[in-house]
Structure formats: C-alpha cells, structure tokens
Amino acid sequence: MLKNRKVIVTGAASGIGKEIVKQCLFEGASVLACDINEHSLNDLMLSLDNQYPLHTYQLDVSNHEEVVKFFVYVEAEHADVDGLVNNAGIYLAKNILDYQVNEIDKVLNINVKGFIYLSQMFGKRLFQSQSEGVIVNMSSVSGIEGSSDAIYGLSKAAILGLTKSCAMNFSPYIRVNAVAPTMVNTPMMGNIPEWRKEEYVSHQLIHTPVLPEDVADTVVFLLSDKAKHYTGATFDINNGGYLR
Template structure:
C-alpha cells in the first residue's frame, strides 16, 4: 500500500474523479478527509465506500475563505497530522464567453481558482510551520493546456497550472506540488461539453482508449506517493497523446 498511514484531503469528493480518488486513496492505506458542498453526496459516498473507518466527511463551500479557514481549524484538533491535499473541486458551465453574466464568471473563478488557492495556502502554511513534508496535487485540464470552448473554465484551469508551479517554489523543499491535466473523462461534466468539442478532442488523440476517472485517480495516487518523490512543479497530461507539439 503506497499511502499507508497517510492523511489526505480531497475536495470535490462526492462525485466523479474526486469520488474515485477517495476510493483509491483508502484502498492504498490512507485516511481521507473528503470535502464537498454536497452533503447528500458525501453521505452517499460514506455508504458506498469500503473501510468506512478511514473516511471522514466535511461539507463546505470551498469558495468561502471563512469556511475553508474554519475547516482548517477543525483539522487542528481532529486531524493534526496531514500528508496530502488533492485540489479537485471544480465547476463547468459550458458557455460561450459572450453568454456569461458577471455572477457566473465570479462563480467559476471562485470555485476553480480561489478555492484551490485557499486550500493550498492554509495547507502549505500548516506544514511549513512544522517543517513537515507533504504533497499537493491540483486538478487542471486539457482545457487549461489548450484552451476551451468555455473560455472562463479554460482560463480557470490555466490558472491552476500557474498556481502549481508557484506553490512548488514557495513550498519547497517540504511540499511537492504537481498538477494533473486530463482530457475528457466520462463524468457528469462530460455530458454538457458541446458535441463538436468532443469530436475535436477525440480526433486529436493518438490512443483511442477512453480516459476514465479510475485512470486519473491512479495518477493522483502516484503523485501522492513516494514513488513520485522527484517530481514537483510538473503537469501530467492524461490525454491519449492529444495536441502533441
């Protein structure tokens, strides 16, 4: 078990990739603090997961600094020894930039960018003060690497790539920080991607095996483990060879 006795925070944990990351982390021996704004989804996760004694759930809005700060105060007493953070939470509205309203722009950036910043800042501060080693894995996207038909989503995922490199520098030598940038994954988010965009992604890929949440989670677990001890500030494309340059 590559994560034996580790304590890992996973955001956006109630569905999709986050749910699979939680499952695999626990399977690899970790205890997981699963965060999501969807309490019902967290309750369902708790019912379906094996080794429930290894799963702790916490409902919060990651776009609220006050809520995230309260969560880290909770960790001080309930989970003082942290080892890893997976910034996975994100939203996708599937809109053309011309159709976005101001509140929608703020909503996407607040969750996809600010949420990751808040968690990274407070996690990094905690471990650096203790001079404790740790790992952060950020969930970006092919949209952050190559652009997106939804410009706000693409911009938010590009911001995560910059955050990854900057945090790798700021948090060295104690905390490794890497990103994962998947292509389309068969989750609820894929259902709202425009059909022409799906065809474009598939046409660019050199391998015709669909990328699954399980595939992405396996990469996340690798990055959380000591097997990736020499990687920091890197982005791992899970895109079947799409958009080679």
C-alpha cells in the same frame, strides 16, 4: 502505496473526486473528503460500508471563512494530514459572450480561489512545522489548449501557474504537481459541446477512453513517495491528443 498518509480531497463526492477518494483508501490512506453536497458525501460514506478511515466534511471551497473553519477542525482532529488534492470545480459550458458577471465570479471563486485558499492554509500548516507533504491540483487539457468555455479554460490555465509557483514557495517541504486530463466520462462531460468532444477524440493517439479511475491512479502516484522527485510538473492524461 499510501500507508500512514492522510489526504484531504475536495470535490470528493462525485466524478473524478469520488474515484480519488476510493483509490486513496484502497492504497491505505486515511481521507478527509470535502464537498459542498452533504447528501452526496453521505452516499459516498454508505457506499464504502464504513470499512475504511474516511471522514467527510461539508465545505464550500470558495468561501474563505468556511475554509478557515475547516482548517481549525483539521488542526484539532487531523493534525497529521500530509496530502491535499484540490479537485473541486465547476464547468458551466457557456460561450464567453453569454457569461454574466456573477457567473464569471462563481467559476473563478471555485476553480481558482478555492485552490488558493486550500493551498495557502495547508501550506502554512506544514511549512511552519517543517513537515513534508504533497499537493495535487486538478487542471485540464483545456488549460493548455483552450476551451469552448473560455472562463473555465482560463481557470484551469491559472491552476498550472499556481502549481509552479506553489512548488517554488513551498520548497523544500511540499511537492506540488498538477494533473491535466482530457475528457473524462463523468457527469460534467455531458455539458461539453459535441463538436468539441469530436475534436478531442480525433486528436487522440490511444483510443481507449480516459476513465475517472485512470486519473485517480495518477493522483495516487503523485501523492506517493514513488513521485518524490516530481514537483512543479503537469501530468497530461490525454491519450496523446495534445503533445508538448
């Protein structure tokens, strides 16, 4: 489905990002896997036994200078890149009343500014050459319905607005869509309060848990030509828990 495609994936070394990397590779794409955790990137590479066209790059998406350097590397080594999955994010599981200023900055710098930096530089490359490409932004059901962590919920709501605006700004060359999963069984889920987990589950119309692989399937679809008529859209993966 993704033959001859080259895709950047941020937050690539664990959870949903790791599954997105694997599914992209299995579908024939080359992948530039970026993560702040170099050790986890090495583990990812080892787990795939060097059988696939996987390249790793240690990157803090919230650091503008690092992102600039990354795109210098992309220009030199991977000029044919045509896909971007903005997935890197953090969730502190804190009540807004308990947030410190530096914690607010950290969440927004990674979860919002990181998406902006990558989208801007990716968009600039493809737009200038009038090349076609795709961006998939990882949002969350909490960006639509609210979160017990208000700063996280804010960051994921911002990504929905960024997705629509980039779809307009990057037209007609780059399609931009968002994915908004419900709770997914990853290490991050362990931080969600029990009452909120129960609330999510009680609303769902389908009782099969959403797995990282399921989210990755949707991302692969959006990266592929099968999704050529979708842009500015949000794909809810929530078992019908929140209908709109």
